[in-house]
Amino acid sequence: MNEYNREQSEAIQMVHNHIKGLLLRERTRLKARIARYLRFRKAADEFLGRYFSEVCTYTCYQSQMSACCTREGITTFFADVVINVLMSSDKEIDGLLQVLSLPNPGTKCVYLGKKGCLWSIKPVVCEMFLCEHARKTVFGNDHSVFEEWEKLKLREKRYTWPDRPVLFDELEAYFIKMGYSSSLMYFHNSPGLLRVKALAGKKSK
Numbered sequence: 755m756n757e758y759n760r761e762q763s764e765a766i767q768m769v770h771n772h773i774k775g776l777l778l779r780e781r782t783r784l785k786a787r788i789a790r791y792l793r794f795r796k797a798a799d800e801f802l803g804r805y806f807s808e809v810c811t812y813t814c815y816q817s818q819m820s821a822c823c824t825r826e827g828i829t830t831f832f833a834d835v836v837i838n839v840l841m842s843s844d845k846e847i848d849g850l851l852q853v854l855s856l857p858n859p860g861t862k863c864v865y866l867g868k869k870g871c872l873w874s875i876k877p878v879v880c881e882m883f884l885c886e887h888a889r890k891t892v893f894g895n896d897h898s899v900f901e902e903w904e905k906l907k908l909r910e911k912r913y914t915w916p917d918r919p920v921l922f923d924e925l926e927a928y929f930i931k932m933g934y935s936s937s938l939m940y941f942h943n944s945p946g947l948l949r950v951k952a953l954a955g956k957k958s959k
Contacts, residue, residue: 755855756858759864761936761938762830762850762854762864763855765936766835766839766847766851766854768934769836770839770844772929772932772934773839773840781840784836784840785840785841788840788925791837791921792837792841794909794910795881797909798906798910801906802881806884806888806892810888828863828865829877830879830938831877831879831914831938831941832926832929832939832941833923833925833941834875834878835938836925836929837925838874838875838876841874842873846872849872850873853865878913878914882907884903915950916950916951917950917954922941923942923951926941930942
């Protein structure tokens with residue numbers, strides 16, 4: 755197992771084991787905490803399905819031009835893992851762990867199966883990534899579509915950009931408080947994100 759697969763597998767198992775051990779009311783509380791984020795993801799998914807489904811299917815699955823799905827591994831935040839585990843069945847989690855245990859030739863993302871992404875709620879980096887070819891193809895024909903996309907990007911920041919209290923940071927903090935640690939906890943380890951939080955703290959004083 756390479757380093758990427760190992761990090762991913764450890765994070766998924768850690769979160770899955772913790773959530774399985776929670777009382778129902780605590781799992782319900784966590785799901786309620788991510789409800790607004792899931793509404794954002796539903797809106798983003800509907801937008802992408804409406805405007806990008808055709809061009810992205812061709813790019814990712816046929817021509818293999820994609821700069822995302824053809825990468826061996828993609829960036830996942832620890833919160834991505836938490837949200838996906840909360841919204842996945844044990845069988846779906848087992849499927850992720852199984853593919854992570856297998857060698858990856860490096861010609862595609864380890865999570866990309868025959869029917870698409872194996873995640874129930876794919877990592878936000880994947881959801882919000884549009885390659886240059888797709889952007890030119892769709893946005894070049896209709897500026898109003900681009901404006902709609904920019905609004906979705908702003909909504910994304912409400913959950914992922916820590917210049918204020920955001921969901922992704924809070925989910926990491928919850929697991930840290932429970933005694934867990936993961937290399938995917940970028941909101942508490944990444945120099946760049948820590949700098950954003952420090953600057954935001956200074957401005958709020």
